[in-house]
Ligand code: SAM
């Protein structure tokens with residue numbers, strides 16, 4: 001894909017990444033861009049000329065952690081290294097980063113990554129204050145053919161960037177900018193290119209993948225070739241060579257029955273949907289500005305439960321949102337029973353800069369948030385123990401991910417996105433697909449043996 005670097009091969013960079021899959025994939029694109037610009041990636045700060053830190057600010061005191069880490073880097077400045085802060089904390093704190101840490105030369109939010117080559121030129125010219133902070137209203141996505149994917153079998157494709165939903169607790173619309181989709185033409189071209197390179201699993205990425213809106217194609221594609229999200233999903237699933245397609249994250253408001261129809265119709269679409277609910281209480285959902293109520297959420301679950309294949313459903317929950325009462329929390333616990341999730345990612349509500357919920361009354365004390373989190377996770381552990389047991393005796397196809405030498409097991413992943421550790425007479429290479437009989441279960445994984 002990429003030609004040989006055109007510039008000084010000695011320029012080196014080190015990149016550290018925090019946060020979600022979007023950040024991980026952004027970093028793959030940033031690495032590809034830097035390599036194309038003549039830089040070489042190195043494994044330690046000591047070896048690097050340029051030190052980049054791709055940050056996340058979704059929860060906790062992320063900005064404080066970034067400043068703490070940057071103060072660790074201070075000692076390296078004397079060695080002539082250049083420092084850059086990328087991602088959500090960069091966008092959120094902006095030029096304040098230069099004031100608090102004057103040895104940082106680059107502050108760049110994710111909406112500006114497509115301008116990185118230009119920013120690198122400015123840095124190389126000795127500019128001490130290079131910013132990429134003004135692109136949150138852009139319609140452009142960060143598209144590059146130089147993505148440095150770290151896994152040779154499974155790869156991400158971003159289909160939509162930013163978010164227009166403005167949930168009351170969330171920084172994403174402020175840090176990642178307005179919602180903008182790539183053309184289906186460009187997404188499909190990337191999927192074909194990945195299949196040609198030997199990838200068999202594709203994960204479509206976006207803060208809300210199913211809010212996807214196919215823009216006008218640049219190369220004059222006829223209007224009627226525009227695709228809905230479900231159509232795009234099906235089309236990626238039909239790319240020759242692709243055996244598995246996943247997508248994350250889906251927003252319940254925009255989750256249509258057509259997505260379930262696509263899963264029914266296209267066997268390569270995985271039997272798994274991540275549909276964050278955040279709360280089981282309509283009152284709290286309203287305060288969170290989630291744009292759906294409990295019944296509407298459960299309606300989507302009913303659609304999935306009536307699919308031809310059993311779809312594994314996972315979710316995100318926030319406990320202790322301002323004003324969440326015991327009975328609101330009980331409604332969330334009750335929802336866990338009603339849905340029967342295969343995994344729940346639960347978080348204590350974390351007040352975030354610039355968000356409307358920051359100034360809401362009735363904050364829940366941290367100890368109470370911690371208690372609710374523990375109660376919820378313990379309940380979910382029980383639910384998963386029961387749900388995972390049901391797989392015992394069944395045969396699941398896995399994609400081999402790695403070998404666990406210590407246990408003499410292979411680590412596989414099922415279409416339901418479950419980890420299935422199994423034994424086999426001889427090692428199978430990562431990326432291999434194999435049938436495995438499930439012989440045991442735990443709350444978070446399955447155990448099995450290769451079917452010979
Ligand atoms: N767009 C997705 C959606 O609407 O469900 C979620 C994307 S967000 C990056 C991932 C998860 O982080 C959310 O689902 C939510 O549970 C959690 N999250 C976001 N802001 C939070 C906050 N202020 N405190 C705690 N958890 C938060």
Ligand code: SF4
Pocket residue numbers: 163164165166167170171172173207208251
């Ligand atoms: Fe954040 Fe809500 Fe947008 Fe998800 S939909 S990224 S939670 S604002």
